[in-house]
Amino acid sequence: MPNSDNWLDEMIEAFEAEVVNVRQAYVKRMSQDYYWYSPILKRQLESHFGDCVAAPRTEQELMNVLSFAAKRKIPVVPRGGGTGNYGQIVPLYGGIVLDTSKLNQAIEIKEGEGTFQAGMKLGMIEKTLHESDQELRFFPSTFMKSTLAGFIAGGTGGIGSIEYGTLWDEGNVLELTIVTVEETPRKLKVKKKEELAKYIHSYGLSGVLTEAKITLAKKTNWNDMLIRFADLDQALLFSEKVAINSNIKKRLISVCEAPLSTSFSPIERYTTKEDATVLLQIDPSHQESVTKLASTYKANVEDTFPHYIHINKLRVSDFSWNHVTLWWLKQHTKDTYLQGRFHPDHYLEQVKQLKDRFGDKVLIHFEWIKVKGAVVPSSQPVIRYHSPARLQEIIDAFHEFGIKVSNPHTYLLEEGGKDDWIDQICVAKGENDPYSLLNPGKTKRRANKKQIR
Structure with a gap:
């Protein structure tokens, strides 16, 4: 806990009103993310908030906030788009919610790479890149609100990962600028792959990210497709064929078991309660090949779908990845989801095992991606929630069937299934955050002896 009862008054006096906000309703809103997707996290986290929000306008102002926190031992939780x-981003011990969204400038854009401040939204980066005929390699479905640093510190992959992999894959993140939480904060430039991994999907535990250099892709005028299948297995087999075909350039392959896609209200005219759907973004020059392939699976290719998406200014990405869960929860508020990585050689059998045991209590949703160059079926199935015990039974079954689970029902970093670099993250935390002020409580490990009491 903070070691000074009047630190908040001191902070208000030390920083301008534009930087520090203590309005209770605003602080509560900025202290939350979409943890309520999980009924477990909703119960655990809904009463946790920060004491104030600090929104520095410059990197130096950010360093001043971190220096203030270090001197007074105030917890700091970095926040991107939430x-x-x-x-x-939920503060477990109060303190400062560090809003980085005002650090939102493009620093340098060259052919094939760009450097941006931490708080720049991915949607704005994508729009800016189009001016140079470039685009992001990949991004989450929430990219219009997500910030670059928030994605790097809290994400994995997304739309485009079928071509370029995840944040950990070499060549995607080139350089990070990290600021330490000390009385006199240091600014670090991190470039080596093994060093970069200390800050990717780290929940901001190991340092405050202020800039990132990332690799860019040449812009493609992607064609949106929606294809319906009477049988889930046929949809999965078709999607796999597209995924593994290196001659087909694609950005998205998203598969939903019926009736998941009926919750996509803006495009519900193209869905039915009986049909599985496959949403794709395909290079226009390869659309004919995909259409011919779909015909071999007796699929229904919705020819008017691309035009409908265009004239209604919709984004196919809004109906993929965890937006699938969001659309479903709008109509089924008690349900939840899991995250799992199926085996590329046995995924159909794994799906059958799940359906045989749980039926429509587990609704299949696949996103095909690459991991270290290998095509794998990633999944975010919807769970018809009943109780914590039943949810754990389903998680245990995933493990039993050989499906790797990234558990979205825990706020502990290493319990969420992304623990490959937890040792290195904790080493960096010990070096960069000597008082363990950054997002305390989000790991089971102790980086050093100067923990908050």
Whole structure:
């Protein structure tokens, strides 16, 4: 806990009103993300808030806030767009919610790479890149609100990962600028792959990210497709064929078991309660090949779908990844989801095992991606929630069937299934955050002896 009862008064006096906000309703809103996707996290986190929000306008102002916190031992939780699902930004011990959204400038854009401040929204980066005929390699479905630093510190992959992999794959994140939480904060430039991994999907535990250099892709005028299948297995087999075909350039392959896609109200005219759907973004020059492939699976290709998306100014990405869960929860508020990585050689059998045991209590949703160059079926199935015990039974079954689970019902970093680099993250935390002020409580490990009491 903070070691000074009047630190908040001191902070208000030390910083301008534009930087520090103590309005209770605003602080509560900025202390939350989409953790309520999980009924477990909703119960655990809904009463946790920060004491204030600090929104520095410059990197130096950010360093001043961190220096203030270090001197008084005040917890600091970095916040991007607040679109995470695991309570990453929920302060467990009060303190300062560090809003980085005012650090939102493009620093340098060259052919093939760009450097941007931490708080720049991915949607704005994408729009800016189009001016140079470039685009992001990949992004989450929440990219219009997500910030670059929030994505790097809390995300994994997204639309485009079928071509370029995840944040950990070499060549995607080139350089990070990290600021330490000390009486005199240091600014670090991190470039080596093994060093970068200390800050990717770290929940901001190991340092405050202020800039990032990322690799860019040449812009493609992607064609949106929606294809319906009477049988889920046929939809999955078709989607796999598209995923593994290196001659087909694609950005998205999203598969939903019926009736998941009926919750997509803006495009419900193209869905039915009986049909599985596959949403794709395909290079226009390869659309004919995909259409011919779909015909071999007796699928229904919705020819008017691309035009409908265009004239209604919709984004196919809004009906993929965890937006699938969001649309479903709008109509089924008691349900939840899981995250799992199925085996590329046995995924159909794994799906059958789940359906045989749980039926429509587990609704399949696949997103095909690459991991270290290999095509794998990632999944975010919807769970018809009944109780914590039943949810744990389903998680245990995933493990039993050989499906790797990234558990979205815990706020502890290493319990969420992304623990490959937890040792290195904790080493960096010990070096950069000597008083363990950054997002305390989000890991089971102790980086050093100067923990908050």
